[in-house]
Amino acid sequence: MDPNPRPCPLPNDSHPEPPEKRLATLSLRSAHLPPDFAAAEIQEDDDEGYLTAASRGGSSSCAAAAWKDEVEGLDDDKDANVGPPSPSSSGYAGERGSSLASSAGVDDPEPQPDDWARGKKHVDEDDASASWRKRKKHFFILSNSGKPIYSRYGDEHKLAGFSATLQAIISFVQNSGDHIKFVRAGKHQIVFLVKGPIYLVCISCTEESYEGLRGQLELMYGQVLLILTKVVNRYFEKNPRFDMATLLGGTDAVFLSLIHAFSWNPATFLHAYTCLPLAQSTRQAASAVLQDIADSGVLFALLMCEHKVISLVGAQKAILHPDDIFLLANFILSSESFRTSESFSPICLPRYNPMAFLYAYVHFFDENTYLTLLSTRPDAFYDLKDSRSHIQNVLSKANVLVEVQKSLRESALHIEDLPADPSSLSLSPPPQLSEDVNSQLLSSETAIGGPAGLLHFIYKSIYLDQYVSSEFPILISNPKQQKRLYKAYQKMYASMHDKATGPHKTQFRKNEDYVLFCWITQEFELYAAFNPLADKMQAIKICNRVCQWIRDLENEIFIYGAVPSLLGRYMRD
Amino acid sequence: MGLSSGAAGDGAQLCVFDLRRGQQEGQELDKILFFHPADCPILLQLSVIGLCEGIITFSRIFSPDDDCEVIESENHSHVFHQAEADIWMVLVVEKNKDSELTWRCGALQGILKEVHSLFTMFYGPIRTLLDRQPSAELARGHLCTFVTDYLSDFSAGKKLQLPTFRDCLKERGTVQMLTISREVALEVQSLTTVLGSCLGNVMCQSLVLFEDLLVSTTLPPDDTLNLYTYAVLRLTPRALSSYANSWSYLRKGTSVHAVPTSSSSNGTASVERYRNRSRDTSPGGQNQMHHYFRPLQREKLYKGKDGFVTTDFATSEIRGAVPLAPILWFQQAEDRMHLCVYQHKNITILLLTPASSLINGDEDIAHVKRHLLEHASQNIVTVEQKLSRGWGGENAYHVGGYRYLLVDPDRKVSRASPPGKVTTLSKDSLLSLNRLREEIDLEKSRAGRSDSGHDKDFEVCIRAKNNSWVIAKVTRGRELYMALEKGGETLLYASTAVEKFSNRYCEGAFSTD
Numbered sequence A: 001m002d003p004n005p006r007p008c009p010l011p012n013d014s015h016p017e018p019p020e021k022r023l024a025t026l027s028l029r030s031a032h033l034p035p036d037f038a039a040a041e042i043q044e045d046d047d048e049g050y051l052t053a054a055s056r057g058g059s060s061s062c063a064a065a066a067w068k069d070e071v072e073g074l075d076d077d078k079d080a081n082v083g084p085p086s087p088s089s090s091g092y093a094g095e096r097g098s099s100l101a102s103s104a105g106v107d108d109p110e111p112q113p114d115d116w117a118r119g120k121k122h123v124d125e126d127d128a129s130a131s132w133r134k135r136k137k138h139f140f141i142l143s144n145s146g147k148p149i150y151s152r153y154g155d156e157h158k159l160a161g162f163s164a165t166l167q168a169i170i171s172f173v174q175n176s177g178d179h180i181k182f183v184r185a186g187k188h189q190i191v192f193l194v195k196g197p198i199y200l201v202c203i204s205c206t207e208e209s210y211e212g213l214r215g216q217l218e219l220m221y222g223q224v225l226l227i228l229t230k231v232v233n234r235y236f237e238k239n240p241r242f243d244m245a246t247l248l249g250g251t252d253a254v255f256l257s258l259i260h261a262f263s264w265n266p267a268t269f270l271h272a273y274t275c276l277p278l279a280q281s282t283r284q285a286a287s288a289v290l291q292d293i294a295d296s297g298v299l300f301a302l303l304m305c306e307h308k309v310i311s312l313v314g315a316q317k318a319i320l321h322p323d324d325i326f327l328l329a330n331f332i333l334s335s336e337s338f339r340t341s342e343s344f345s346p347i348c349l350p351r352y353n354p355m356a357f358l359y360a361y362v363h364f365f366d367e368n369t370y371l372t373l374l375s376t377r378p379d380a381f382y383d384l385k386d387s388r389s390h391i392q393n394v395l396s397k398a399n400v401l402v403e404v405q406k407s408l409r410e411s412a413l414h415i416e417d418l419p420a421d422p423s424s425l426s427l428s429p430p431p432q433l434s435e436d437v438n439s440q441l442l443s444s445e446t447a448i449g450g451p452a453g454l455l456h457f458i459y460k461s462i463y464l465d466q467y468v469s470s471e472f473p474i475l476i477s478n479p480k481q482q483k484r485l486y487k488a489y490q491k492m493y494a495s496m497h498d499k500a501t502g503p504h505k506t507q508f509r510k511n512e513d514y515v516l517f518c519w520i521t522q523e524f525e526l527y528a529a530f531n532p533l534a535d536k537m538q539a540i541k542i543c544n545r546v547c548q549w550i551r552d553l554e555n556e557i558f559i560y561g562a563v564p565s566l567l568g569r570y571m572r573d
Numbered sequence B: 001m002g003l004s005s006g007a008a009g010d011g012a013q014l015c016v017f018d019l020r021r022g023q024q025e026g027q028e029l030d031k032i033l034f035f036h037p038a039d040c041p042i043l044l045q046l047s048v049i050g051l052c053e054g055i056i057t058f059s060r061i062f063s064p065d066d067d068c069e070v071i072e073s074e075n076h077s078h079v080f081h082q083a084e085a086d087i088w089m090v091l092v093v094e095k096n097k098d099s100e101l102t103w104r105c106g107a108l109q110g111i112l113k114e115v116h117s118l119f120t121m122f123y124g125p126i127r128t129l130l131d132r133q134p135s136a137e138l139a140r141g142h143l144c145t146f147v148t149d150y151l152s153d154f155s156a157g158k159k160l161q162l163p164t165f166r167d168c169l170k171e172r173g174t175v176q177m178l179t180i181s182r183e184v185a186l187e188v189q190s191l192t193t194v195l196g197s198c199l200g201n202v203m204c205q206s207l208v209l210f211e212d213l214l215v216s217t218t219l220p221p222d223d224t225l226n227l228y229t230y231a232v233l234r235l236t237p238r239a240l241s242s243y244a245n246s247w248s249y250l251r252k253g254t255s256v257h258a259v260p261t262s263s264s265s266n267g268t269a270s271v272e273r274y275r276n277r278s279r280d281t282s283p284g285g286q287n288q289m290h291h292y293f294r295p296l297q298r299e300k301l302y303k304g305k306d307g308f309v310t311t312d313f314a315t316s317e318i319r320g321a322v323p324l325a326p327i328l329w330f331q332q333a334e335d336r337m338h339l340c341v342y343q344h345k346n347i348t349i350l351l352l353t354p355a356s357s358l359i360n361g362d363e364d365i366a367h368v369k370r371h372l373l374e375h376a377s378q379n380i381v382t383v384e385q386k387l388s389r390g391w392g393g394e395n396a397y398h399v400g401g402y403r404y405l406l407v408d409p410d411r412k413v414s415r416a417s418p419p420g421k422v423t424t425l426s427k428d429s430l431l432s433l434n435r436l437r438e439e440i441d442l443e444k445s446r447a448g449r450s451d452s453g454h455d456k457d458f459e460v461c462i463r464a465k466n467n468s469w470v471i472a473k474v475t476r477g478r479e480l481y482m483a484l485e486k487g488g489e490t491l492l493y494a495s496t497a498v499e500k501f502s503n504r505y506c507e508g509a510f511s512t513d
Helices: A019-032 A039-046 A053-057 A060-072 A113-118 A157-175 A210-228 A232-238 A252-261 A280-294 A322-334 A381-397 A400-410 A422-426 A479-496 A536-557 A565-572 B042-062 B105-123 B126-132 B137-154 B182-196 B221-235 B268-274 B362-375 B377-390 B427-449 B491-505
Strands: A137-143 A148-151 A180-185 A188-195 A198-204 A300-305 A308-314 A343-347 A358-364 A369-375 A454-461 A466-469 A506-510 A515-520 A524-530 B013-018 B032-036 B068-073 B076-084 B087-094 B205-210 B213-217 B301-303 B308-311 B327-330 B335-344 B347-354 B403-408 B413-416 B458-463 B469-475 B478-484
Touching: A137 A157, A137 A210, A137 A252, A148 A157, A157 A180, A157 A188, A157 A198, A157 B042, A180 A210, A180 B042, A188 A210, A188 B042, A198 A210, A198 A232, A210 A252, A210 A322, A210 A479, A252 A322, A280 A300, A280 A308, A280 A381, A280 A400, A280 A536, A300 A322, A300 A381, A300 A400, A322 A369, A358 A381, A369 A381, A369 A400, A381 A400, A454 A479, A454 A536, A479 A506, A479 A515, A479 A524, A479 B427, A506 B491, A515 A536, A524 A536, A536 B491, B013 B042, B013 B126, B013 B137, B032 B042, B032 B137, B042 B068, B042 B076, B042 B087, B068 B105, B076 B105, B076 B126, B087 B105, B105 B126, B105 B137, B105 B221, B105 B327, B105 B427, B126 B137, B182 B205, B182 B213, B182 B377, B205 B221, B205 B377, B213 B221, B221 B327, B221 B335, B221 B347, B335 B362, B335 B377, B347 B362, B347 B377, B362 B377, B427 B458, B427 B469, B427 B478, B458 B491, B469 B491, B478 B491
Parallel strands: none
Antiparallel strands: A137 A148, A137 A198, A180 A188, A180 B068, A188 A198, A300 A308, A300 A369, A343 A358, A358 A369, A454 A466, A454 A524, A506 A515, A506 B458, A515 A524, B013 B032, B013 B087, B068 B076, B076 B087, B205 B213, B205 B347, B301 B308, B308 B335, B327 B335, B335 B347, B403 B413, B403 B478, B458 B469, B469 B478
């Protein structure tokens, strides 16, 4: 832990700067600040208002910009240690980001962790490069005047012409009173998303659905808002040529991590979060202490281990959307400066309130486990620091952090552990599952993967907005295979939740890679993947057993009584 | 500008343009070979084509080998088909909030492919017309009359009524066959042999249709499809009595014969210029000369007293230049042939004689006709009687409880539940099935692009929110689509239903074992 946290010594709460000024100052200063802002500098900024450099010092822009400077100067050995943690069941490390420029070809070779951690992105490429054109999936953010803001590959400045073309296409259609959604050409899909003055475009040949890619662009936009808030729109109103790229300076790693998550993290399409499995008593201990804090003026308190939630509580009526949790975790985990010291940073939760900053106190207890306390008060640093200290004491005494590490090592759901007892099937399975099948025991000896060819599953509790997924079996240990399965799930999700015709109730899908099942009831959604040779009846039985297994484990794998997100969303909508 | 004129109720637009033309600034109009509606303001036409060209060029940056297929926007879909190198056809359909206007891109593309295939059969490739006459007057003239006549089938008032989700159990670009017994097959075989010898030593080709269903063909599949499509559009007894309500899947609504008045269809001069080149041997060459040759013009087609379907294409001023039978270009057979159409009750015979063998033109055709009447009449009567006896009527291929579509893309053949039965499905079921078909279309094109080169099997079975089952199964290249509304709630029920259907009606083609 950093012994000398350097928060902004907050002067006058009574005269907060208007958001415009925050942004203006921010754009000027972010690039100059060190990773952990110094008190002296903060004080210099006091004249301009506490929310300017001071608050942003530990904030996204600054922290990430500094981090970028830091990591880009590192040699490869050091680089290898930089980068987000690798979730146990994701195949994360092997799939990081982009690859070398020489790797031209539609198939990006499996990139090295170093590439990903470096946060860039083949800056030598531009739209004239054959290698750039052959990248499987591009993401662009640009302004409505055609100024490039972000590109996954290549240097934004070199892509100004390309960006202008994208803008021209979007505007051309807009001028006719219409809005372009996508273009399809062979295996390529160009998906457009217009958010006020900000345009987002994905060009992909990954065979993902339009709905899936559009959802990813929505998350990209959410990540922009998390860093800048929607107030940035006002700058475009004042000056259409406003250069937003500088405001996002140094956040490449955040976006690369986000893009990477699209291929491994089901939260990106399920719009639900996942929890770290813990004994009920351990989680209760964590929740109790977080609740104490929430009662004392904190808006949200989250204890997370990597991308998994250990506990979260919110102040009364405060609603935390799973997408906000995902974007916040992505921001924290992809910004190295959060790990090196406690930080206090303005962030926006786009689903909570896209127009305003909250103030996030972030502290890592160990390599994976971190506490995030969100407050509406920009001067809350010392209070939050004290709260953290209190929480840390309680967690240590209750052995929670040790249990967390233990869970991380041991508590994953393995399909091989699926209970074999068929008697549990009698407990009210969903109607679609109630096949009248001879209840012969399934032979796991002959099965490929789990019993009856089960390879993997994801179970989402609709009321809780939480999901749980199994570990990948050895058969799907290769990151490419895992990515393929996630894409199959994404497609299935999009098909089940089709806007015009969905949500459907059941889906069975078979291709040369998998047999996939999906059931949606009022309570849950189950996605299960089987070996393509799996027997349909046997697979249905297994799905019943998975559902029962999850019910048996629900107290350990889900958080009950957390922020009432779903209910709250209904009320808000 | 842009996608539409912005006026409400635009309906659809269909344009044909050549990217090799009008490359200089200010000459963009020269790209346009056809635009529907013809009275669409020029600026709007240029705007539509400008967007299409822009997107084609842009998408080639990333996808140089694959054509742009669709631009989807909130209010419109632009569906593309590169009919010939650099010659594009684009259909623009308008959406509204009413889900009635839900299209399937593949179905709309099917319209473009169909109209181009038919056009080529009568006039040869568009590029050939353009090469022959670089001013493009001829190509524009033919496209204008032909495509407008084709679109008249979709006209409903001023608008076009194109196939929507309600047509998701139909497959354009396929032939619907009549299943016949072995005994009848032998009769048909004998008829085909007689038809083949109508020109003495030169082999004639033939198609035999009963109602709107194909009984036999001697042409390759692509050519069969084109001619069959034409027959069902214009030549069968149903088509000839066109104002009656039809159950034919190819026709929609009643016809409004909008004869274009656009300046691009100016004709007399070009007709005069080309009328004398009667010895033209290029594909479709002879038809190209006659500006008023309109094979899809419904009112010019009628069945004569002698049983032959004839045309009244020739107007007084160019009478004599038009043969009694049109010459068709068959791409797959690589031959130009004269078409003679003979009808007896519900049977339609399409007899094709190689153009190169008709040295004396109309005289030879008259000979062929005589030969047909003298030698094949009895066979025709026999076949017609037998087919009529065994014919189950419009609902002949209805299977109780099922609403289905079977497609064999390799053979270009399909069979479907009768449209009258499909209409009993709820809107939700049809929308779900339409959506599923869209997804399967994408999977098929992916499989088609993959290196493996073999057919990929897949199966999707969905229980929709209205409790109907919508099913798609692709096995060894053959496709089965199905909607089951009254059935059990378990997946097992749906699987068993497919299995039964496959075993009973598809020779087990979609069965699991």
